[in-house]
Amino acid sequence: MTETQSTQPESTAYDVVVLGAGPVGENVADRTRAAGLTTAVVESELVGGECSYWACMPSKALLRPVVARADALRVPGLSRSVQGPLDTGAVLARRNSFTSDWKDDGQVRWLEGTGADLYRGRGRLTGPRTVTVTVTGAAGGRRVLTARHAVAVCTGSRARLPDLPGLDEVRPWTSREATGAQSAPGRLVVVGGGVVATEMACAWQALGSRVTVLVRGESLLNRMEPFAGEMVAEALTEAGARIRTGTSVKSVTRENGTVLVTTDGGDRIEADEILFATGRAPRTDDIGLETVGLEPGSWLAVDDSLRVTGHDWLYAVGDVNHRALLTHQGKYQARIAGAAIVTRAAGEPVQAEEWGAHAATADHAAVPQVVFTDPEAASVGLSLAEAERAGHRVRAVDVDLSSVAGAGLYADGYKGRARMVVDLEEEILRGLTLVGPGVGELIHSATVAVAARVPIARLWHAVPSYPTISEVWLRLLEAYRDA
Amino acid sequence: MTETQSTQPESTAYDVVVLGAGPVGENVADRTRAAGLTTAVVESELVGGECSYWACMPSKALLRPVVARADALRVPGLSRSVQGPLDTGAVLARRNSFTSDWKDDGQVRWLEGTGADLYRGRGRLTGPRTVTVTVTGAAGGRRVLTARHAVAVCTGSRARLPDLPGLDEVRPWTSREATGAQSAPGRLVVVGGGVVATEMACAWQALGSRVTVLVRGESLLNRMEPFAGEMVAEALTEAGARIRTGTSVKSVTRENGTVLVTTDGGDRIEADEILFATGRAPRTDDIGLETVGLEPGSWLAVDDSLRVTGHDWLYAVGDVNHRALLTHQGKYQARIAGAAIVTRAAGEPVQAEEWGAHAATADHAAVPQVVFTDPEAASVGLSLAEAERAGHRVRAVDVDLSSVAGAGLYADGYKGRARMVVDLEEEILRGLTLVGPGVGELIHSATVAVAARVPIARLWHAVPSYPTISEVWLRLLEAYRDA
Numbered sequence: 001m002t003e004t005q006s007t008q009p010e011s012t013a014y015d016v017v018v019l020g021a022g023p024v025g026e027n028v029a030d031r032t033r034a035a036g037l038t039t040a041v042v043e044s045e046l047v048g049g050e051c052s053y054w055a056c057m058p059s060k061a062l063l064r065p066v067v068a069r070a071d072a073l074r075v076p077g078l079s080r081s082v083q084g085p086l087d088t089g090a091v092l093a094r095r096n097s098f099t100s101d102w103k104d105d106g107q108v109r110w111l112e113g114t115g116a117d118l119y120r121g122r123g124r125l126t127g128p129r130t131v132t133v134t135v136t137g138a139a140g141g142r143r144v145l146t147a148r149h150a151v152a153v154c155t156g157s158r159a160r161l162p163d164l165p166g167l168d169e170v171r172p173w174t175s176r177e178a179t180g181a182q183s184a185p186g187r188l189v190v191v192g193g194g195v196v197a198t199e200m201a202c203a204w205q206a207l208g209s210r211v212t213v214l215v216r217g218e219s220l221l222n223r224m225e226p227f228a229g230e231m232v233a234e235a236l237t238e239a240g241a242r243i244r245t246g247t248s249v250k251s252v253t254r255e256n257g258t259v260l261v262t263t264d265g266g267d268r269i270e271a272d273e274i275l276f277a278t279g280r281a282p283r284t285d286d287i288g289l290e291t292v293g294l295e296p297g298s299w300l301a302v303d304d305s306l307r308v309t310g311h312d313w314l315y316a317v318g319d320v321n322h323r324a325l326l327t328h329q330g331k332y333q334a335r336i337a338g339a340a341i342v343t344r345a346a347g348e349p350v351q352a353e354e355w356g357a358h359a360a361t362a363d364h365a366a367v368p369q370v371v372f373t374d375p376e377a378a379s380v381g382l383s384l385a386e387a388e389r390a391g392h393r394v395r396a397v398d399v400d401l402s403s404v405a406g407a408g409l410y411a412d413g414y415k416g417r418a419r420m421v422v423d424l425e426e427e428i429l430r431g432l433t434l435v436g437p438g439v440g441e442l443i444h445s446a447t448v449a450v451a452a453r454v455p456i457a458r459l460w461h462a463v464p465s466y467p468t469i470s471e472v473w474l475r476l477l478e479a480y481r482d483a
Numbered sequence: 484m485t486e487t488q489s490t491q492p493e494s495t496a497y498d499v500v501v502l503g504a505g506p507v508g509e510n511v512a513d514r515t516r517a518a519g520l521t522t523a524v525v526e527s528e529l530v531g532g533e534c535s536y537w538a539c540m541p542s543k544a545l546l547r548p549v550v551a552r553a554d555a556l557r558v559p560g561l562s563r564s565v566q567g568p569l570d571t572g573a574v575l576a577r578r579n580s581f582t583s584d585w586k587d588d589g590q591v592r593w594l595e596g597t598g599a600d601l602y603r604g605r606g607r608l609t610g611p612r613t614v615t616v617t618v619t620g621a622a623g624g625r626r627v628l629t630a631r632h633a634v635a636v637c638t639g640s641r642a643r644l645p646d647l648p649g650l651d652e653v654r655p656w657t658s659r660e661a662t663g664a665q666s667a668p669g670r671l672v673v674v675g676g677g678v679v680a681t682e683m684a685c686a687w688q689a690l691g692s693r694v695t696v697l698v699r700g701e702s703l704l705n706r707m708e709p710f711a712g713e714m715v716a717e718a719l720t721e722a723g724a725r726i727r728t729g730t731s732v733k734s735v736t737r738e739n740g741t742v743l744v745t746t747d748g749g750d751r752i753e754a755d756e757i758l759f760a761t762g763r764a765p766r767t768d769d770i771g772l773e774t775v776g777l778e779p780g781s782w783l784a785v786d787d788s789l790r791v792t793g794h795d796w797l798y799a800v801g802d803v804n805h806r807a808l809l810t811h812q813g814k815y816q817a818r819i820a821g822a823a824i825v826t827r828a829a830g831e832p833v834q835a836e837e838w839g840a841h842a843a844t845a846d847h848a849a850v851p852q853v854v855f856t857d858p859e860a861a862s863v864g865l866s867l868a869e870a871e872r873a874g875h876r877v878r879a880v881d882v883d884l885s886s887v888a889g890a891g892l893y894a895d896g897y898k899g900r901a902r903m904v905v906d907l908e909e910e911i912l913r914g915l916t917l918v919g920p921g922v923g924e925l926i927h928s929a930t931v932a933v934a935a936r937v938p939i940a941r942l943w944h945a946v947p948s949y950p951t952i953s954e955v956w957l958r959l960l961e962a963y964r965d966a
Contacts, residue, residue: 023949051949056949056950057888057892057950060889060892060950061892064558064892064893065558065559065560065561068554068555068557068558068561069555069558069561071551071554071555072551072552072554072555072561072565074551075547075548075551075552075577076548076570076573076574076576076577077548077569077570077571077572077573077574077577078548078551078552078555078565078569078570082555082561082565082566083565083566086560086561087559087560087561088560089560090559090560091559091560093559094558094559094560094895098891098892326948326949327949327950328946328947328948328949328954329946331946331949331957332944332946335943355941355944357940357943361944362944362945362946366944366945366946367946368946368947368948369948370948370951378948405540406543408581409540409543409544409547409581410547412577438924439924440948440951441921441922441924441925441951441952441953442924442925442927443948443953444925444928444945444947444948444951444953444956445927445928445930445931447928447945447946447947447948448928448931448932448935448937448942448945449931449935450945451941451942451944451945451946452931452932452935452937452941452942452944452945454931454935454937457840458838458934458935459931459934459935460818460840461815461838461844461845461849461934461935462845462849462927462930462931462934462935463811463812463814463815463845463849463850463851463930463934464811464851464927464930465809465811465851465852465853465861465923465926465927465930466506466534466539466809466810466811466814467539467540467543467810468853468923468924468927469924470924470926470927471811473927474814
């Protein structure tokens with residue numbers, strides 16, 4: 001420490017130093033600044049992070065027109081007036097506006113409005129409570145930031161590419177290129193079966209690409225109830241995409257612009273682009289973890305206040321802690337970590353009990369997710385398999401959504417399904433999964449029920465409005481009662 | 484009783500006799516039959532009731548294409564491909580199919596499937612525990628039904644017309660004609676400002692009519708937060724409808740097919756049809772209430788188990804008790820009344836405490852409603868004004884929905900608003916109101932929160948999925964925290 005300080009005179013002391021200005025870092029800064037702590041935020045790319053420019057926002061901007069069109073086509077009286085395919089240029093232009101053309105002025109203004117100091121450059125831990133920033137741009141140089149109370153690592157994750165020889169020369173798409181492309185490739189191979197793969201397959205198939213999805217396992221969306229992946233795969237296939245399950249990429253090359261994929265079964269597939277949506281890796285490989293005794297490139301284990309095990313000044317918030325790689329869950333953790341930092345800075349006891357103000361309990365029990373495909377798939381809490389693995393005594397009840405009046409009114413030929421997982425000992429919900437058009441906003445009702453541990457008996461008093469799709473709640477409660 | 488029986492030998496004994504086979508009567512029958520009680524159901528019109536043929540179902544079938552079209556037009560990439568107005572013929576044909584062309588075979592099969600006996604005809608109380616049916620059709624005659632345990636009056640409500648001379652000859656529309664019309668009138672005057680008036684104005688304006696709404700008060704939807712009516716009125720006006728507030732009908736005539744309306748201000752308006760959506764009256768005027776000491780034509784006061792004050796065998800369920808004139812709330816009451824009847828029949832104690840299995844507590848605290856207009860308006864629980872009148876110490880926080888990322892993605896130029904009413908003593912929600920495209924399925928999350936009295940502190944752990952419109956919850960919680 002002494003040596004570092006002596007060679008680097010440009011040292012500034014803060015209460016809190018935040019590494020990474022994505023939504024997670026922004027929220028930690030917001031909460032600590034709101035309590036009057038001094039806060040520095042270090043960002044090497046765009047303020048606003050992956051979500052704003054290369055993930056949630058652009059992907060949903062691509063998908064919303066796909067879903068709106070599908071919804072319109074399912075309503076007679078309107079279907080005959082919806083002509084032709086989507087206007088891809090207009091959709092991409094709208095996507096560009098949602099990413100502010102990949103400029104972060106607006107988010108910088110917001111961050112500065114909180115009173116946090118923004119350092120543009122790469123930040124690395126250079127010892128306990130110390131971050132050294134290699135400043136980007138003309139000014140350049142290095143700045144040492146010290147943190148009286150906490151350093152929060154909010155650097156997120158990046159796409160993980162498979163270890164295939166020559167992959168760099170293929171210039172494969174990751175989630176960044178898939179959400180940012182300025183035209184639809186004629187043929188797109190999507191490798192993977194998770195949310196990114198599924199959403200991007202849905203978007204680009206609708207925007208004019210011929211999409212082939214290569215899935216190593218037997219199904220899409222395999223972290224949800226099995227019917228979710230099945231129904232989304234069926235719709236993707238109906239939309240014209242090809243889905244090949246049980247298939248891995250053995251090799252991939254690019255020749256004269258064309259991507260040539262060879263599968264493990266020996267088949268060859270040609271494409272114009274290939275998207276690898278094969279998981280995420282933590283962005284912790286170059287942030288100086290080794291200087292505080294942690295493993296570079298590792299996910300960072302934390303307690304429920306998001307504090308890294310064994311370091312009372314170090315927090316890891318968002319994707320980097322591997323609790324739930326979702327923007328909204330990262331923001332939730334950021335609010336809690338921010339509050340915990342503030343409380344500890346004041347020397348007050350944290351409320352670390354389950355569901356307390358300083359415990360991210362929902363990460364274990366009530367994580368929601370919406371897959372913005374057509375049909376939408378949404379879930380919260382545990383699937384049946386997860387609940388059983390966790391040792392809960394549960395029962396799952398299923399309902400065909402087409403039996404709900406509101407669903408039939410929403411769309412002709414409505415196809416959808418719901419599953420509720422009930423804890424038989426506590427008579428509460430452990431999880432709910434919904435698949436079908438228009439269910440994306442409906443899942444929050446289940447999130448409230450799971451997070452608040454509302455007894456089944458009380459859920460009977462939460463009356464769904466007639467005729468909304470929310471009446472699926474009645475069918476689920478009836479199915480549970482009568483099982 | 485003795486005399487009645489001696490002159491009417493055709494007497495059949497049941498455990499339960501239900502007057503009216505709308506959704507409410509159907510649910511009372513279902514619950515009592517499921518418990519093994521013998522049940523008779525008497526219906527003078529169509530099994531399925533007002534909701535299935537002349538209210539919720541046809542109105543929502545008319546409105547869904549309007550909303551889907553509006554949604555599509557707000558998404559670039561799609562808006563240019565949506566051509567021309569709605570195909571009114573196709574919309575009306577779909578509406579006809581949702582009402583099964585006003586035939587009740589399907590619902591009769593369902594009711595018979597429960598094992599209840601259906602009597603088609605007019606049922607009247609002819610003394611305690613006794614209903615006499617004037618049978619409809621060729622068979623004719625009268626049947627006396629006796630009820631060992633309960634008679635449930637589920638006869639609902641009808642449109643209330645104002646007392647204007649010569650109104651019959653004008654052949655005005657009520658909700659029945661407005662939801663059932665087989666073509667769009669060129670000019671339609673809508674009298675009233677409630678849900679029926681607002682929804683039908685929205686539907687027919689979109690289906691080709693030139694609509695003029697005459698509202699006695701100063702705003703539409705005046706049982707919701709003021710901004711609901713304001714925003715829906717603004718959208719209706721943009722769609723081309725005329726809204727005249729502070730206006731009553733002084734007289735109305737029909738001459739050569741044309742309706743001539745004179746307002747209290749002396750203006751004359753011509754139209755092809757006129758809809759009176761000016762409230763509801765109980766259908767209790769001709770059901771023999773006088774034979775059991777009750778006032779014909781009155782709303783029937785009940786306790787929370789839906790039992791009529793002073794009559795331990797008589798229940799009034801749904802609109803007739805005037806607690807909440809909504810199909811879903813009537814069905815809720817029916818489930819509770821059915822369970823209460825079964826429990827009392829078994830000689831067991833009812834769970835009459837608040838939110839107990841036999842108390843329709845939600846009627847007082849957590850009634851949801853969705854107005855299926857463009858934009859949608861949805862609410863649950865108490866408005867600010869209602870909460871203050873009820874003596875709660877509350878604070879309202881408002882959020883502009885356009886500040887929510889998911890709303891902006893949903894529709895360009897998204898306009899919407901939310902208000903949360905928080906009880907400052909108990910730190911729970913008393914009510915929530917949402918106005919905007921796509922909010923109809925979102926209100927159920929608030930219904931769960933209000934009905935389960937979820938503390939505000941716990942609602943912070945109910946994480947909305949990013950980027951859905953449900954993130955309005957975060958903005959509301961922040962606004963409350965920072966107020």
